[in-house]
Amino acid sequence: MDPRTSAQDVMRCDLCETAVVQMHCDTCLVNLCTACVGEHMISDESKDHKVVKFQARKSTPLYPSCILHYNQCILYCKQCELSVCSECLTSDQHLGHKFSDILNVVNEKKDKIIKEQSELRETIYPTYQDIASDVQNRMSQLEKEYGDLSTAITKHGEDWHREIDKLVQKLKAEVDEMKNTQLQTLQKQLDEINKTMSGIKDEINTSCTVVESNEVSKLFNLKSVNIERYKNLPEKILPSLPKFTQGRIQGGDISNLFGILSSSSLTSDKHGYSMKTTQKSPEAGSSPPVKQLLDEPETASTTDTGYGQLYNVACVSDEEIWASGNGSTMKLYSINQGSPLKSIRTKSRYEPSDIAVTKSGDLVYTDYRDRTVNIVKNEKIEEVIRLQNWKPRGVCSTSSGDLLVIMISDDNKQTKVVCYSGSTEKQTIQFDDQDKPLYSFNSDYITENRNLDICVSDFGAKVVVVVNQAGKLRFRYTGHTPTPKNLPFYPRGITTNSQSHILTADRNDDCVHIIDQDGQFLRYINCGLNNPIGLCTDTNDNLFVAENHEGKVKKIKLLQ
Template identity: 75%
Template sequence: MMDPRTSAQDVMRCDLCETAVVQMHCDTCLVNLCTICVGKHVISDQSINHKVATIQTRKSTPLYPVCTSHVKEQCEMYCKQCDVPVCLCCLASKHHLGHELFKILQVVGEKKDMITKERNELNDTIYPTYQDIASDVQNRMSQLEKEHGDLSTAITKHGENWHREIDKLVQKLKVEVDEMKNTQIQTLEKHLDEINKTLSDIKDEINSMETAIDTNDLSKPLSVTSNVHTYRNLPQKIIPSLPKFIPRKIHQEELSKMFGALSPSSLTSDKHGYSMKTTQKSPEAGSSPPVKQLLDEPETVTTINTRYGNLYNVACLNDEEIWTSGYESTMKLYSINQGSLLKSITTKSGKIPCNIAVTKSGDLVYTDHDDRTVNIVKNEKIEEVIRLWNWRPKGVCSTSSGDLLVIMDSDVKKQTKVVRCSGSTEKQTIQFDDKDKPLYLPSSFYIRYTTENRNLDICVSDDRAKAVVVVNQVGKLRFRYTGHAPAPKNQPFSPQGITTDSQSHILTADYNNNCVHIIDQDGQFLRYIDCGLSRPHGLCTDTNDNLFVAQVWKKQVRKIKFLK
């Protein structure tokens, strides 16, 4: 039979007698009691103020902390200056005279409220976020396993191709050796035939001479005509020249260069890489940015002078550095605060870059219209990411998912499309609306810019169409913005660079009107920014929502504050 005192299914028993069912609880001593044992417990230590309650209402009586200076005195007050609980004796000692005192129940209540909020944040937000991060890291590890496996397979396949090519080369050289050998042997065989014929002729002449010597017919010697002088001229000696195989010395470094090499791997950390999990369900809920209002009068914070013939593009590397490009083959990195040139990178082809962007990991990306390539700069080394045929890349941007959005025009100048790429893999093409009409007007002259909004809309400035074209993430047209009248200079809308901010505003440079338009994520006009701008072109924003404007003719980048 199961022991009722140790059974996990048994009811709670009195801590004193250990047999009777618990009915009472001493909140002071934290012991469970039956009704019979209550008296025993109370008189066992009469120096303590025992707070006995029914088991159902236990913990309802506050247990005040015992004073560290006055034994067995309870502290019902709390000194803010000393940050300690105090009892009546402490107050009488005038040690806390003039200090700000509160009832300890009030202080504990506030503390519990704070603990409750933090516990709720841990339960509802932080813990789920770390679960997602752990899942993300696990997924990245799995993806790394696959991608490194694919990499090893590619190297093996390349090695097999090399082996096939080497086998072909070996076979070709062996065939050439056989052909050389056959040619030389044929020549020697012909020479041998001539020598053998001469030997036969000499033998015949020797026989004729011996007959003339041994005969008594005097006419025989007189008829002998000697050809000895002919045979004294010996034939040329044919010495075959053997071909030599001259193997090249194998240099590991040169072999590696010829075979191919691995680009450096890296592990980078991005303090903005994760966002706190939220219970909101809207598309913008990923990071829940604080609401910021537009300034009544935007203001210029600083101006960076560049050294271009004409300046076209700007891209924020971080809050302290910007990449720029203009009418030359060199892209330049500038310090925002100092205005100094930090670094220069020349395009691989030596051609002018059409557009630039910065990836989430901080790498520079540029499009080469003439070379038909999209390139990425890692550790100051240029890697070709995409090479196009019959298309030429123009605008480019890096998305929140790490993909690239590339605007490209066909060679025949009749088509324009936006392509989403993961590395060199095409994932999505955006070209036509629901009625199969082109979303964008093709042009070989106009530069196109694109950006991704916080709600994942894809925004394109189409100067040929004089419009900003916005589609959702699946490529469905949301709206076209064609400018707002009256414009500062009453000139036709000429959209160039385009960017977004933390409020999902869309900002586009108006080249003709020397200003920047601000519209909301649904295409409603909000405000102009001019600040004395001249021929604005490329745009970008940093993490603090500062706007950077590339001015073509002034060759300057303006940093503008436009949000409160």
């Protein structure tokens, strides 16, 4: 085995190639044994050989050579950002300049590079790993959702085929029935005509026999034929065939009848990803820590908003909330201080229907009378969406930064949920698999669960409707018995927490219902609530309840 190439062997001297390495020349970058050090020192006397122990190799700095004086540069000019030698100090080029020991500059640069390497290795690279994983997950989810969409279209086509087959059979049966009715009428007339023809033939035969006979008595006994009776001919029956009027397909296109596929879109959010940190936030990781419901929920604070009728509450942070009620003013409150920090009036001066807070902390509100959805940035109101023939009600901001808006048609007969990216419509949710409406006219509040389900409280139908991200109905929650006051379920405000619990305010029973992500009832929350309506939760899973008649917001701790 060649000792120079064997990975199992120890390192050998570069000169003799047999002895074990013990020394190293930092000038020539040559590995040496002790016996070969002297030979190496005199091999090139023009160099200043720096021989050190092998373990201390590359510890001797190799100073750069001055391009003007060919000396070693041991200083660094800060103004020129250039390494210089001792002769450069006396030149006019560096007159009045400040100099540093070049090793100090080198060490500073090394420290900076090491910090950058550390940040790249420990923060930036893992962040990109997470982003790559997120993109891959989105691609997988996209594959699944597009598959579901294709399956839904195929199923709809099969439903159409079945319905068309039924309709064809029905129409053909009606054609057969009409044909048989008309044929029976004509057959009856034909039978009568044949009977008459048979009578005529009998008359002819009888008269011929008498005429040909030579018996005079027969001729006198023959009665005359009632010719006039046979001259009264039957009516001519003219069957009228039914007409098949084909349904008009304009331009040969049935897509409007069958269903229309909206356009897809790709949007980007420059704030969509954040740099990975060493400290984990409550939202870090795919699964939040499991928290248990407290045996006895605690009212942590009460904030008096001053509204005569309070409708909505939305969390900005653990310390601040927005509230809105009767009147056009929306107010930001400090939980600890219990006082308003600022107030914003709606652009139209109409009362807002609902409010929400985006991921970036901006206030969003819907204006039912003005038909608009608006966002407040730096205390300036921007119109995001303006509707035609529809009026907006509930609104929420999703985990992806989109907006979900409940809207009602002008004739108050249709309700739908529309997902917007900015002002672009991405998705409409209105009907279930049987093409029946999912929501009634009185659907006011909406939220997105952590599992991306879309939850709507429909007090008109006395139900909470939950669909998945694709808009397919998952379940309907109609309340739980017995209720605190034995009154009908009357859901209003709705929110969710980190455990994917769905919480909805019940105004009739002065309580909040908590159900899990699959619609199973968990418990009621009372805490002396009076007419609860608007709900929201903060990042610590505290529940904020807006009391309608009291004009107060209660902060309730639910989870331990």
